[in-house]
Amino acid sequence: MTPQDDRLQTVEPREVGMLLSVGPPEDRLRHWLAAEGADRGEEAETALASLFAMLPIPQPSAAFADRVLINLGLETRPAAYPWWSRAMIAVCLLLAGLTTAYAFPLIFSLAQFVAPGEVAGMVVQTFVGLASQTDELLAIWRVFARVVNTALLVATSPQVVVALLSLTVFSVFTLRGLNQLLSPSRSSEYVQAL
Amino acid sequence: MHRTALGQPRSGTPSPTDDELVLATLAGSAEAFRLLVERFQRPVLSVIVRMVSDRSLAEDLAQEVFVKAYYKLGLFDRQRKLSSWLFKIAHNTTVDYLRRSQLDTVPLEASTAEGNESWEVLPNRDEDGPEGRAEHAQLVRALSAALGRLPPHYREILLLRFQQGLAYHEIADVMGLAMGTVKVQLHRARKRLAAELDEAGFAPPGRWQENSSRQRNKTER
Incomplete structure (x- = not known):
């Protein structure tokens, strides 16, 4: 089962506007810094959201969910040997x-x-x-x-x-x-x- | 170990909603809770890991979040968004840990070396070419480092807003702040992040540099 919920991973600044999705990284950074410097708040938020979309999102270890359930006693530990x-x-x-x-x-x-x-x-x-x-x-x-x-x-x-x-x-x-x-x-x- | 059919969609059928999974978990379905964990493990971990700057510690704390969530699931108000509720538990758990350990802000460069290989870097556009990819990687590193130099509460508010896409009122709920305070803190966090990137040499010439010192002074007051 693959992790669900693309909604949480897609940045949707619902109160701001359309997300910038094109442009090389440096341009996005310049755009954000320029908007920030000029105190254009909404524009800065949109631009910053596009920068954050570049950040790596950590992948939990493969057995993360298993360990949670084991800690809760909802699952038995798998045997070390067949x-x-x-x-x-x-x-x-x-x-x-x-x-x-x-x-x-x-x-x-x-x-x-x-x-x-x-x-x-x-x-x-x-x-x-x-x-x-x-x-x-x-x-x-x-x-x-x-x-x-x-x-x-x-x-x-x-x-x-x-x-x-x-x-x-x-x-x-x-x-x-x-x-x-x-x-x-x-x-x-x-x-x-x- | 057998798994029930709950949450195993046939092709074309939608996956169960958060509400359905919550109800199934409360009814005793371990598989439903597993699906919940799998659905939210990555967002929860992504916020915590940038708060504590330690990958293995972040996983431990994320485990703790879901364990607490399981035991408190009966108290969850289903009118709320489950994600916000989980982020709130993550916030409280992480803040408690930071207070207990009195963890100072650690630059993320110090910790990314050990966990970096398992982080997924979002793909660059194909037409960017090798130079574009190098530029992308450099900027990502700089942004991560600048984020790591911020105080934990600034980091958190930026991540909740710009990585997880929470609205102001949701952030207020997660962090236990008034909405006005969220907006002010968010504004300050953005300015501080911009100042950090400016100091790292990523500012464009001209107007930003003229304004940045004014903004930095305002932020620090």
Whole structure:
């Protein structure tokens, strides 16, 4: 639907006279300024109207009317994604949730092959070997060793560490997907509370 | 989303009048109100945008105007012109905002750069040629800039009169002024605009320059 109401956009100085519609812009300007300077009020108004007809009229954004209706609650926000993609994402999330619930035993069994303590030990040995070459590295190592010892106290078993890491990664991706799914494609601009 | 047939004219049938749309909106038709918004969004925005000199702010304020209009539509006197009533809401909304923000007059040159690409420039005549088009563009810029240097109430009265074509009594209603005051303000606004264009170097030689300083002194008194 195109904007209506040509009447408002057509300048019709109803109380003045005929609108000047011809003549290059400079002539219209000169005519107006001359009439204004000579205090010929009606003529000046007519001439000025023809100048104002040259001014650009801003076009509202394409969704202006939509936003008004959305702000009034007369229209629901259109979905960010088509229905079929939303259905697919919902199914995937459901499968992911179910899989996670039944995958915990699998995760714990896999964790037996990964011993964070052994990995940490290898890192320590490497660093000690390097640190023994310089005093500065040794100082840094002391701080690092304190931090790692504290962390290792918390993660007492490999199963717990792996499970925590897995859940963290999963939740990040899930929440991100849910956020994109639920976010509208347009947001309303400022509207002062009535 | 389905749209009703209201306001969707078949070829040759006239589009619904403002009164019909108002009545339909009051009866609960969202589509009728959408048509109202689409009909008046451009005039309302065109006045507000030159008042606040900020395109995105003007759209926000224009949104607010239509939201207020919807809630107050039951109070609208259908003997009046709907356009004047909307302009009145736009006037009150913009003036309230300007008072709250104590926005000084900002030259329009500062703001047109960001919004210019979406403004529709009215077409020049084909026979003007490239020089004519350049002249046209230069004058439009100068006129816009001069308008932007005026105080907001002068800008508004000029826009309502010469861009929107409102009669004196309608402007008086919109701005809450007496008709005599409208005429005086309009006269002063025109003189001030002419003085601004004169200072920008667009005055013709001779009589205007002799008169302009006299007029400027009168206006400023």
